[in-house]
Amino acid sequence: MQDRNLALDNCVKCSDCNAACPVAKVYADFPGPKALGPDMERFRREGVASDTQWVDYCMGCHRCDMACPHAVNVSELIVRGKAQHSKSGRRAQRDHWLARPNLIGKLCASGLSNTLLGLTPSYWLVSSLMELSPQRRRPNYSSRPLQVKEGVTTGERKALFFPGCFLRYNKPQIGRQVIELLRCNGFAVEVAPDVCCGTPAGANGDTAEMMNCVKKNVAAMEALADAGVCIVTACTSCGYALKGDYAHLPSNGTGLAASAKKIAANTWDLGELLVALLDAGELRNDFRPQPMKLAYHAPCHLKSQGIGRPWLRLLRMVPGIEIEEMKADCCGMAGTYGLKKEKYQISMDIGRELFERIQEYKPNAVITECGTCQMQIDHGTGLKVLHPAEVLYAAYQRGV
Amino acid sequence: MRANEFDVLVIGEGLSGITAAAAACQRGAHVMLASKGPGTFVLGTACVDLEGLHNRDLFPTCCGSSGQEEAIRFFVELTAAAGCAYEGGVGERRMVPTIMGTFADVSLALRSLWKGDPRTFTKAVVVGIESLFAFDARFVAARLSVHCRELGLSASYCSADIGLPPSKRHGWLTPLEMASEIDRNPFYRQTLIACLKRLAQNADLLILPGVLGLDTSNEEIRRIEDEIGCAICELPTLPPSVPGLRLLRRLESHLTKMGTEICTGFSIRNLCIDQGRCVGAVLDTPGRPRTVHADSVILASGKFSRLLESDTDRECLSTHVDRVSQQLQPLNSLGALLATNVYECGSVLGKLESRYGNAIAIVSGYHAGMLACEQGVHYARP
Numbered sequence: 001m002q003d004r005n006l007a008l009d010n011c012v013k014c015s016d017c018n019a020a021c022p023v024a025k026v027y028a029d030f031p032g033p034k035a036l037g038p039d040m041e042r043f044r045r046e047g048v049a050s051d052t053q054w055v056d057y058c059m060g061c062h063r064c065d066m067a068c069p070h071a072v073n074v075s076e077l078i079v080r081g082k083a084q085h086s087k088s089g090r091r092a093q094r095d096h097w098l099a100r101p102n103l104i105g106k107l108c109a110s111g112l113s114n115t116l117l118g119l120t121p122s123y124w125l126v127s128s129l130m131e132l133s134p135q136r137r138r139p140n141y142s143s144r145p146l147q148v149k150e151g152v153t154t155g156e157r158k159a160l161f162f163p164g165c166f167l168r169y170n171k172p173q174i175g176r177q178v179i180e181l182l183r184c185n186g187f188a189v190e191v192a193p194d195v196c197c198g199t200p201a202g203a204n205g206d207t208a209e210m211m212n213c214v215k216k217n218v219a220a221m222e223a224l225a226d227a228g229v230c231i232v233t234a235c236t237s238c239g240y241a242l243k244g245d246y247a248h249l250p251s252n253g254t255g256l257a258a259s260a261k262k263i264a265a266n267t268w269d270l271g272e273l274l275v276a277l278l279d280a281g282e283l284r285n286d287f288r289p290q291p292m293k294l295a296y297h298a299p300c301h302l303k304s305q306g307i308g309r310p311w312l313r314l315l316r317m318v319p320g321i322e323i324e325e326m327k328a329d330c331c332g333m334a335g336t337y338g339l340k341k342e343k344y345q346i347s348m349d350i351g352r353e354l355f356e357r358i359q360e361y362k363p364n365a366v367i368t369e370c371g372t373c374q375m376q377i378d379h380g381t382g383l384k385v386l387h388p389a390e391v392l393y394a395a396y397q398r399g400v
Numbered sequence: 401m402r403a404n405e406f407d408v409l410v411i412g413e414g415l416s417g418i419t420a421a422a423a424a425c426q427r428g429a430h431v432m433l434a435s436k437g438p439g440t441f442v443l444g445t446a447c448v449d450l451e452g453l454h455n456r457d458l459f460p461t462c463c464g465s466s467g468q469e470e471a472i473r474f475f476v477e478l479t480a481a482a483g484c485a486y487e488g489g490v491g492e493r494r495m496v497p498t499i500m501g502t503f504a505d506v507s508l509a510l511r512s513l514w515k516g517d518p519r520t521f522t523k524a525v526v527v528g529i530e531s532l533f534a535f536d537a538r539f540v541a542a543r544l545s546v547h548c549r550e551l552g553l554s555a556s557y558c559s560a561d562i563g564l565p566p567s568k569r570h571g572w573l574t575p576l577e578m579a580s581e582i583d584r585n586p587f588y589r590q591t592l593i594a595c596l597k598r599l600a601q602n603a604d605l606l607i608l609p610g611v612l613g614l615d616t617s618n619e620e621i622r623r624i625e626d627e628i629g630c631a632i633c634e635l636p637t638l639p640p641s642v643p644g645l646r647l648l649r650r651l652e653s654h655l656t657k658m659g660t661e662i663c664t665g666f667s668i669r670n671l672c673i674d675q676g677r678c679v680g681a682v683l684d685t686p687g688r689p690r691t692v693h694a695d696s697v698i699l700a701s702g703k704f705s706r707l708l709e710s711d712t713d714r715e716c717l718s719t720h721v722d723r724v725s726q727q728l729q730p731l732n733s734l735g736a737l738l739a740t741n742v743y744e745c746g747s748v749l750g751k752l753e754s755r756y757g758n759a760i761a762i763v764s765g766y767h768a769g770m771l772a773c774e775q776g777v778h779y780a781r782p
Contacts, residue, residue, distance in 0.1 A: 015640040016442050019576055019614075026584060028568040028577045066665030069437030243687030264687035279402045306666045306685030308403060327653060349584070 020067035033064035059334035082205035105169030108141035133344035155188035164238035166371030271310030299370035328354035333376035409694035414439020416746025416761035417700035423769025430779035444644015448508035452756035471766035482654035483617035501543025516633035518555035533572035600630035696772035
């Protein structure tokens, strides 16, 4: 494996990354991944003053990394730029909070927050104090978040479900369905403790918090990974973080990087795992017909995992389901990006193509794995948006 | 159908790999196209020189002259079906203009570029766009006029600059940025068309820098031509070349429609060779590498990335390749086949002159795709 610090020397300035960047596509002022990544990294390393707010406009979709024919770690270089970028005032405050979704989750789990944010004056107050986009509805927080004790102990195989903050705090009912899907396919399921994967922290320029998450997760999951337990994610961004980011930590002499690699090697996307069962002839397939026309959107962090489109294949097994992938790029939400006031319009401009494709297709519902893609598509189309696990759960004949 | 089993695995998403995948797909194979990144489309010149193909020494016998014509015909049909049609063929010659104001002598080019031959029109306007980076219409028109006079041709060129609404606070727009703006901003597009319509009144060809959108089909370009009442010739610019990227996008979505699984973004770590057969290719996906199995493997990974990293416990194929057989199969230094089910195409064949790179990519890619299916196909496509 090549030293990731040297990878920027491979950049031949071909602009394939710029051609793949969703932000550059809608926002000509954005300097693009080539300039913000490998080009500016040279200045940053030399200590030349080169801080720019533009690094914050990177969505972290990894499309530049995927497009680079010479394996330059473009987005990783931009994350380094984000970490060095100095912010002040409300935006710094806001990003501090957005980097810690599990902390927000804990605070909001009382149910009071939904009521409060439901009131127009408090909603506007929070939006303006936190520089959040006032056009966007905030996600609801469940008063009954997914608990560690909700795992199931019977089953021949073992899985550790890493729900992530969204499935833990915002949509715990989907988290519970994921546990049931695993259980009815022979898994004993443990639920991972309440620690964020670290992606929101990295995206908001908070490397210290990101490393904090990595350390806690490694401590909590390393022994299970050693024992060969599958770590299962149903959020593609958590999945990419555990697989990709954890595998590429710089080694700092503490053994953290080596331990994190083990987590990476044992992480499975739920769809990927179910397809592996299917290929081995071990997936339960007593599906009840579900006459539905579904539009599918593949999240960027699914694409960057390189596992194809497992859910298209799984859902096509259910009689009556007609599902097509929409030919469009990123939805534009990118986690906390689309919530921010100054980025709302960019986020919606990026998503427009996808919204139009979906509306032309006229589905009964839209399917996507990523929680914030779901929010964005709901906001942009007004259609019902589901996690594929919900559909599969509903399709099992004898209940699960 | 299983997630990681295919009839044919093509490694490399350049012109050659895409042609190979399309040929195999047409023969009914379930194909995966895996690649670290796109080929050199971003540098795309959108034209092909076939002259060099007369030199048979360059090619294994399967690509002999009738095989060449078959391959070129296949490519022309493929691009037409994908909505980015190439014109021309074996034995045809045209002079197409370049952004340096010279003419390139080619046998095959994207339809809009093919129209730029000075023997097919009398008066052309080279259109400059004020905010566009690195395209000087006056320079192009002056140089093309000189070259035309030298060749004794009567076509005349003049230049005109048009202004479009600002879409950036400061600085120039690259062709890529302008193409994106044209794609997503109907007002911008209409303003451009209105400007072109004015210039078209006293010309029979408008020569534009290649900026007319990243996914625009031939049909859409024809509609623009109808609207302005004049033919358009689009010149590929300095990288990023919009016509090149457009070709890639349209071919990609055409292949997907035909049932090819495209997996780009991950290095191919190595090919596992076991008892004279390639039993799998290992993709460097995050966390856990993904192993893909296929009955045949086509190596179209290009000149730069030819050496794959070696695997410690299995023989690594590409480091041992010395030359290829008449059936495009890689041989070692003793002349023995490295693996019975591996084929090579495109610039990975090495030793060939770069001037004919595109022609070699198409011809060898087509034949590699056909040869890879010779044992029949087994896997159903989704």
